[in-house]
Amino acid sequence: MALVRIELPGNRKRHVIPHKWFYWLAASIGHSLDDGTADYPMRIEDAAFDSFVQQYERQILNYLWRMIGDEDAAYDLTQEAFLRAWTHFSRVRNYAEPRAWLFRVATNLALNYRQQRATASKKLSPLDEEKDLSASDPGRTIVENDLVHEVLLALPAKRRAALVLREVYGLSAEEIGQIMGISRDAMKMLLSRTREQFRNLYIARGQEQ
């Protein structure tokens, strides 16, 4: 049984108590084990989780930023991804590759976000999905001149995810296939077509500018 050692207020003696009692006890007496810098009682899991967030937040944030092109939404969805990780942290921390799990969650969040935005935009105007995504994106003004960002956002979302995961974050094609639920053969085609489309769009839009 996992044990937790705590020092109770007003009592210098150390107590060793069963792990599962600890949560009940800490919550019941409102005892905070942190140094006052956190907004909630620090627990052993919290320190590990904080480190986990610190390790991966930059990658997840910038993956979502590349996926949806909206800065505020990227921060919000990154927060959502880590809250989901926290809910399942006892399991996620034991994965050999927790990063792949995070990318899967982030990919699903990005694809859902895109669908929601597309559905909302169709109600507003008949513009095509990708153009509307760009037009309604507040972060868009910041990156108007960023040809790479523009081309990336013009790719279909699944292609965009596959290309970014492969080329920016170095995931293997097999790992990306597992994240996106795509077979090895389909992934082969997807990555090839995406590279070709990126190349063509980049050249075409580069000539327009």
Add this chain to the structure above:
Amino acid sequence: MNPDSMLTCDLLITMDTLSAWRDDLLQPAHAAQLAQHVSTCDACREKIATFDTIASLLRHQRELEPGNRIRRAVHAGIAQQRQRSPFMPHNRIVWGSTATAILLTVIFAVVLRFLANHPTTSGNITVPNFVGQQYGAVKSQAHNLNLQLDVHTVPSTDAQQGEVLTQNPPPSTKVKPGVTVKITVGGGTDFVLVPDVIGKDPTTACSLIENAGLKCIVAAQQVQSTSVAAGLIAKTDPAAGEGISKTISPTVVLYISSGNDTPGPVQNITVQNPAIASGMKVVYVTNNDVWLSIGGSTAQQLTHLNLQGTKLFWSLAWSPDQTKILAVTTNITSSSSSSQGWVISLPAGTVAQLPASATVASTGVLSLPYWINDHLIIYYNPNTPSAHLAEFQVFDTMTQQVIHTPFDTILMPHAPIVANGQLYFVNPSIPNTQCETGVVERYDPATNTMTQFLSLLGSATEQGLPIGGIDVSGDGQTIIAATVGTSSAGCQTNPKYTPIALQRADGTVTPLFTTISQQTIPPTPFLSPDAGHAAIPDSNGFAQENIATKQIYHNQADTSSPSAPYPGNSSNTALATWFGKATPGLYEEVAQNLSDGTLNDILLDYVALDSNAAMQPVMKLNVQAAAFAHN
């Protein structure tokens, strides 16, 4: 990217094939043929260059800074969830009904799977004879017959590559739709079986795996095991007996057993100054468990290294980007013992042992390995003539290769310091003589070149041994140096003195604390990164029992009035290091007691220096070794 290329490939290799090659999705034999072709085909190379350009464009996009925004929001979200369900991180209220539903679903799925997979003589599909056929053809047949395939690739002759070698159920068995047929496919000579290393120690296990032509990574995450003792390998991924490609996926991940129990108790940190401690990440070792504490919070275990029963000196060093920790240990109880080293990668969650060639061979040069940048480390070359004539060697932790440098053959370099992205070290002019002057060399890893930075005031060797030390400011422009004085009587004639001086790259020299003159061994002085402060052990020196008193100079121009000494711990040896980029600087003092040979009572204090040069405690540890990073 060239929009109008006229180049064509003689073999009409498509973009799809080249893309699959880039993604390691080709069969090994095919990949090898393609590699040979690409080396002579301009058209293919141009297409591959396009892929590289796309990757480069994507990697160099502007990136967002996470800052504190995400962590604050996540903390707030967690606090809200806890208010709703204070007992556990997970919502237990729905657990009863959810558990029942999950249990029923699992039972249902198991029953279905059993029924689906159980071969029967009364089914309506006849399993074909797949043996001897190519895998691609078998895949199509299985799909058309509504059969699933469980494919295992195994070593074979190259002639049998891609060929189905065995199958189960056997041909002519009647089965129901959806049944899984297990087949083994020849992988050619590129495939090998993962060796069985369960129950072996990590070093032996890695050797066996590398001998099989594969690569070995030790996972940071340990697994509990009732059958394998703590510290030994309990699990591998892929498992023993699985076929694995030496070129496509050569890595075997080893999981160390934590035994049938949880790790030992955490050696807590006592935080005395939360404001400063909140910005620190401390890594330390107790009982071969490596712990990480962020902001002074309770530590989490990073890994356990199987070295129980030995008396070890640990060195820990953060990489400059604070994503990796270099952990090196030396057995101090054996005169011929060697060191072992590991790189603990926090993002990847892996612990990779350095090869034997990248570790210090002898206790005679118990000097810390250093990170030069985020992937290069420097250490004493174990293959040099003797411990006292050791050379530096540079090792690339990414490519696992030794980098040959201009100082590969310099004998007896010492006091390596990294500043401003470059490596500084003392190069004795004529090594292994009684009393020789030396220079400070500067090595630029970007160009792999070495230039002379400045000449030292005093001797860099004494009785043929490296002596003294240097520290360099963050901008690489100021050095504080302590060496043996070269009086007319020679450096071996007592009293010796230690000229401690600040030297600038332009040659300016400011004498500092020249009264420190009665020492057997010059203590290493420490310079704050902004060169505004210096910390120097006082005249009691290292050889005395009670030594760790530091004189703090708070202005490099003021050489006459150091601040009140900072009283350190009573012990045999002491080290001090500056951290932080400006005042208030962080100052680390490590005091260790080797007298009983157990190394279990090393004390470690972090103290901070405020703008008035007053010392205040930050945190305290009682552990074997530690290092911290400061954001």
